[in-house]
Amino acid sequence: MSPAADRVRSAYRGGLTLLLAAALYEAVARSGIFPAALLPTLPKIASTFAAGLLDGSLLEHASYTLYRVLVGLALAIAVGLPLGVLMGRFRPVESFCLPLASALMPIPSLAWVPIFILWFGLGNTVAILIVFYAALFPMLLNTWSGMRAVNPLWLRAAGAMGADGRALFWKVIIPGASPFIIAGLRQAFLRAWIAVVGAEMLAASDYGLGWIIFDAKEFLNADVMLASLAMIGLIGFVFERLVFGSIERATVVRWGMVQPAK
Amino acid sequence: MSESAAVPAANASIAGAASPRAETRWGTIARTAFPFLVVALMWELTARSGIFPQRLFPPLEAVASALVRLTASGILPHHLTDTLLRLLVGFALAAIVGVAVGFAMGRSRRAEDVLLPLVSIGAPIPGIAYAPLFLLWFGLGNMSTVLLVAFVSAFPIVFNTWTGVKAVKEIWLRSAQAMGADNRRLLHHVVLPGALPYILTGLRLGLAQAWRILVGVEMLAAVPWGLGWMIFGAREFLNTDVMLAGVVVIGAVGLALEKLVFERIERYTVVRWGMMT
Numbered sequence: 001m002s003p004a005a006d007r008v009r010s011a012y013r014g015g016l017t018l019l020l021a022a023a024l025y026e027a028v029a030r031s032g033i034f035p036a037a038l039l040p041t042l043p044k045i046a047s048t049f050a051a052g053l054l055d056g057s058l059l060e061h062a063s064y065t066l067y068r069v070l071v072g073l074a075l076a077i078a079v080g081l082p083l084g085v086l087m088g089r090f091r092p093v094e095s096f097c098l099p100l101a102s103a104l105m106p107i108p109s110l111a112w113v114p115i116f117i118l119w120f121g122l123g124n125t126v127a128i129l130i131v132f133y134a135a136l137f138p139m140l141l142n143t144w145s146g147m148r149a150v151n152p153l154w155l156r157a158a159g160a161m162g163a164d165g166r167a168l169f170w171k172v173i174i175p176g177a178s179p180f181i182i183a184g185l186r187q188a189f190l191r192a193w194i195a196v197v198g199a200e201m202l203a204a205s206d207y208g209l210g211w212i213i214f215d216a217k218e219f220l221n222a223d224v225m226l227a228s229l230a231m232i233g234l235i236g237f238v239f240e241r242l243v244f245g246s247i248e249r250a251t252v253v254r255w256g257m258v259q260p261a262k
Numbered sequence: 263m264s265e266s267a268a269v270p271a272a273n274a275s276i277a278g279a280a281s282p283r284a285e286t287r288w289g290t291i292a293r294t295a296f297p298f299l300v301v302a303l304m305w306e307l308t309a310r311s312g313i314f315p316q317r318l319f320p321p322l323e324a325v326a327s328a329l330v331r332l333t334a335s336g337i338l339p340h341h342l343t344d345t346l347l348r349l350l351v352g353f354a355l356a357a358i359v360g361v362a363v364g365f366a367m368g369r370s371r372r373a374e375d376v377l378l379p380l381v382s383i384g385a386p387i388p389g390i391a392y393a394p395l396f397l398l399w400f401g402l403g404n405m406s407t408v409l410l411v412a413f414v415s416a417f418p419i420v421f422n423t424w425t426g427v428k429a430v431k432e433i434w435l436r437s438a439q440a441m442g443a444d445n446r447r448l449l450h451h452v453v454l455p456g457a458l459p460y461i462l463t464g465l466r467l468g469l470a471q472a473w474r475i476l477v478g479v480e481m482l483a484a485v486p487w488g489l490g491w492m493i494f495g496a497r498e499f500l501n502t503d504v505m506l507a508g509v510v511v512i513g514a515v516g517l518a519l520e521k522l523v524f525e526r527i528e529r530y531t532v533v534r535w536g537m538m539t
Contacts, residue, residue: 013375021380038398096297103298106516107509110390110478111490114497115505118318194388198478201390202494210391214482217394225395233387240386 040223049227062231064207068124069196072131076188080139081181088147101140109134109195113202127199127208134195135188142184146177179252186244193236320503328503329510342511344487345476348404352411353472357465360416364423364464368457381420389414389475393482402484407476414475415468422467426460427453459532466524473516
């Protein structure tokens with residue numbers, strides 16, 4: 001069978017599965033086995049989603065969540081990237097930071113939430129710091145391993161062609177480490193995205209997608225919860241595919257260092 | 263920085279990373295302990311200086327004594343066993359379902375077409391976001407906690423198993439078939455060992471994910487015992503020493519899962535078979 005026909009059949013089967021799953025869900029929701037408040041029908045979820053988008057409330061919550069993620073992520077990059085580079089270049093920095101990072105990394109970021117609440121009060125600061133904590137370690141450790149994974153042959157070759165320290169660093173080491181750094185960025189975003197939702201639920205600020213999901217539980221608004229879940233998934237998907245995908249295409253894929261995913 | 267200084271430095275760091283360090287055991291221990299001592303000293307100085315109230319920023323011996331007190335009274339072990347039990351049950355569920363689904367997706371085109379859209383839709387939503395929904399559907403307590411942990415950790419297991427099964431070299435399959443292996447032997451002696459490095463990576467990621475989620479869910483699900491709940495409950499009474507002791511135990515468990523469980527499994531399987539170094 002030709003690959004094109006194969007792909008058509010895959011898409012057809014995939015679409016059919018989704019339709020079937022949706023129909024099954026709809027049938028269960030309408031059958032009345034479970035209360036409608038717990039298992040809302042799909043049109044109800046869709047209309048809640050649309051209403052949230054139209055009156056701007058869903059967008060407002062999403063923008064608060066995004067603000068926390070992006071600030072925390074930016075802090076994590078600002079600390080993790082230079083520190084990772086230093087750890088890769090200088091042995092004393094490595095032997096000082098690596099044990100600390102390996103001891104802190106296995107502690108889930110959410111475990112710090114209650115302590116951070118006591119220290120910094122409820123609100124934005126806690127969420128941003130939790131995001132920072134969650135995103136820091138993937139960023140740091142990936143940068144560090146990227147620095148170490150630069151092919152020594154490239155360094156020698158560039159050195160032999162007369163590259164000085166600065167050129168070597170910017171033209172060879174940083175691009176050479178960039179697949180790792182971008183992978184770290186991706187992983188950091190994923191962790192940050194989990195952490196922000198959890199932190200918003202626990203640290204009860206007034207806005208944010210995590211907070212409305214948690215708040216909707218009190219009022220049995222399962223449709224609001226599912227609509228916000230869809231929004232969370234959508235934003236995560238957009239970041240993963242569009243933002244990081246285009247960063248990769250513009251850098252490491254264009255430089256021919258990794259193959260584009262099929 | 264002059265060029266003569268920078269180039270050898272870069273080379274030296276790479277060469278040093280590649281070659282094993284000729285250093286004594288005590289040197290390694292001292293070098294690993296040094297950063298912790300510095301941080302502990304800074305913590306102690308801050309705690310004693312009185313910038314922050316001691317209730318909120320307890321000195322280290324308060325944390326240590328809380329750890330000892332809770333362990334001796336049996337409270338901490340009880341919290342710990344309940345948390346570990348939930349982790350174990352949830353993760354076992356995820357491992358069984360995840361490996362089975364991943365295998366089916368890797369071996370059969372039809373299963374792949376059917377399951378991949380469902381898995382790809384569920385995966386990008388952070389697991390903790392489902393927590394309130396699960397609480398609503400399955401009630402507060404163990405049931406929703408275990409199910410959520412299983413649900414969340416199943417995704418990396420499915421994805422990695424699927425990739426691993428598809429990454430088994432075609433030529434291995436053909437040669438095993440040419441040597442007369444039937445379907446069952448093929449699965450058991452070629453596909454499973456061939457996919458195992460990926461499956462182990464998936465299990466490892468799944469377990470780490472499960473651990474991260476479990477602590478958060480325990481705070482939300484109002485379970486009577488559990489480390490997450492212990493930390494969250496202690497906040498009400500400003501028992502920062504108890505909270506920090508809990509965080510220490512959580513970190514230790516996370517480290518032990520990674521070092522003792524998975525590195526050992528890897529050493530006995532894929533490393534011994536020469537598939538990974």
